[in-house]
Amino acid sequence: MEKNNGRTYWVFRCETLHPNQRPLGRKMSEGCNTWGVKSSKYSDLGGLADVQANCKVCSRKPRLQPKTRLLYRFDTKDSADAFCHQMNTQEKEGF
């Protein structure tokens, strides 16, 4: 039986991982450290070269790579949204 329309939800953080990796001809932009949710039809990002998320705050497009990035996986959008909101709220309050 299929659940959640086969989608998986990833909570990622908009952060700068590789300071020496920057787009050609553009200034390196710092991540804004906001947490966001990306839905994917893949339940495992390990073998994928390139899944791009969108940061709603600063419009960067962080690549979701499990090897270099901390990712949280959720089966439902609600739980992903709740976790994301919790992380963002906690950091604003200085935990």
Ligand SMILES: [Zn+2]
């Ligand atoms: Zn951002």
